[in-house]
Amino acid sequence: MGLGPRKLDHLRLAIDSDVEHPGTTWLEMVGLVHVAAPELDPAEVSTSTRFLGRELTAPVMVAGMTGGHPATADVNCAIARAVEELGLAMGVGSQRAAIERPEPRVVESFRAARRCAPTAPIVANVGMAQLAGGYGVRELVRAVEMIDADAVAVHLNVGQEVVQPEGDRSFRGVVDAIARLADEIDVPLIVKETGHGLSKEVVMELHARGVDYFDVAGAGGTSWVIVEGLRARAAGYELAAAIAEDYAAWGHPTALSIVESRWAAPSACIIASGGIRSSLDALKALALGADVVAVALPVVRAYAAGGLGAVRAYLERLVKGITFGMVMVGARTLDELRRRPLMLSGALADAMGQRGIDVKLYMSARSAVPHRC
Numbered sequence: 001m002g003l004g005p006r007k008l009d010h011l012r013l014a015i016d017s018d019v020e021h022p023g024t025t026w027l028e029m030v031g032l033v034h035v036a037a038p039e040l041d042p043a044e045v046s047t048s049t050r051f052l053g054r055e056l057t058a059p060v061m062v063a064g065m066t067g068g069h070p071a072t073a074d075v076n077c078a079i080a081r082a083v084e085e086l087g088l089a090m091g092v093g094s095q096r097a098a099i100e101r102p103e104p105r106v107v108e109s110f111r112a113a114r115r116c117a118p119t120a121p122i123v124a125n126v127g128m129a130q131l132a133g134g135y136g137v138r139e140l141v142r143a144v145e146m147i148d149a150d151a152v153a154v155h156l157n158v159g160q161e162v163v164q165p166e167g168d169r170s171f172r173g174v175v176d177a178i179a180r181l182a183d184e185i186d187v188p189l190i191v192k193e194t195g196h197g198l199s200k201e202v203v204m205e206l207h208a209r210g211v212d213y214f215d216v217a218g219a220g221g222t223s224w225v226i227v228e229g230l231r232a233r234a235a236g237y238e239l240a241a242a243i244a245e246d247y248a249a250w251g252h253p254t255a256l257s258i259v260e261s262r263w264a265a266p267s268a269c270i271i272a273s274g275g276i277r278s279s280l281d282a283l284k285a286l287a288l289g290a291d292v293v294a295v296a297l298p299v300v301r302a303y304a305a306g307g308l309g310a311v312r313a314y315l316e317r318l319v320k321g322i323t324f325g326m327v328m329v330g331a332r333t334l335d336e337l338r339r340r341p342l343m344l345s346g347a348l349a350d351a352m353g354q355r356g357i358d359v360k361l362y363m364s365a366r367s368a369v370p371h372r373c
Contacts (some may be wrong), residue, residue, distance in 0.1 A: 197252025209268030219251025279321020
């Protein structure tokens with residue numbers, strides 16, 4: 001099956017099927033202290049932040065998920081129009097199809113993002129397997145120039161690739177390739193997981209080798225193992241489908257991935273994605289140490305339900321909800337939010353101890369160093 005039909009399969013399954021991780025993000029184990037008398041008006045709250053050289057009105061991004069088939073151009077354009085109107089950021093899905101077979105309609109499925117969002121931060125996207133297979137500066141530059149991107153994400157999707165019937169399963173040399181490209185390309189390189197989370201060991205190694213941007217994409221949201229398992233079963237690949245069932249609950253939950261990434265790279269720019277669904281989820285992720293939150297599945301489902309208007313409504317609710325939440329914890333700015341007290345409990349607090357992360361030290365250190373966003 002070609003890349004284009006595969007991308008349409010992914011979008012269809014995300015909209016129509018139960019593709020969410022059976023576990024949780026662990027954000028429910030992050031408690032914020034309610035300030036009953038905050039001496040604060042919502043008009044005083046600033047959610048603005050600097051990201052990829054541009055100013056965002058709120059620390060919200062629509063994560064890369066769409067593109068690669070002509071039918072997805074309208075989806076990318078609608079998302080782009082919404083983020084442009086609201087002052088947010090967005091990424092596109094994997095651009096491999098347009099890099100390797102630059103047919104005009106396939107390329108336009110990605111270019112629609114910049115055409116419809118001329119001033120928003122836009123992030124290009126290539127896969128780790130392609131880097132291991134020989135992609136270099138030329139291919140990344142092509143991805144960036146295709147959409148006039150402000151950064152390029154390299155997505156780490158080993159869980160998806162090993163289950164996918166057409167998956168590329170060799171990842172040897174990918175760390176060296178990421179480090180080399182981070183040094184050689186002219187835009188920031190974002191290392192992005194795809195729903196199974198980043199560990200402190202991976203972040204620490206890549207940060208030491210020049211990567212300053214990480215999208216944790218933790219477990220608790222869309223599971224691409226489940227998506228590929230559904231595709232495998234529909235195509236008659238029963239062994240791959242059965243293995244996907246075995247690993248449906250695999251991954252580092254989002255809250256733990258945020259903590260481990262911030263602990264491993266105190267000065268890095270951390271994007272929190274993976275099961276961010278509500279403004280409270282976003283508020284907790286930001287308070288925990290993330291600089292930006294990213295959403296994908298709720299946005300494409302909103303588009304399917306009501307087009308541009310529904311996408312805009314969902315994102316407006318997210319942004320306004322973050323503002324109201326900041327009032328309730330007494331924070332005027334995002335920096336103040338990251339200094340507000342937290343209560344970490346249950347498996348999250350236990351896992352931090354087992355992973356060598358001191359809870360009290362983390363609480364005081366999560367905003368101590370300026371972040372490179």
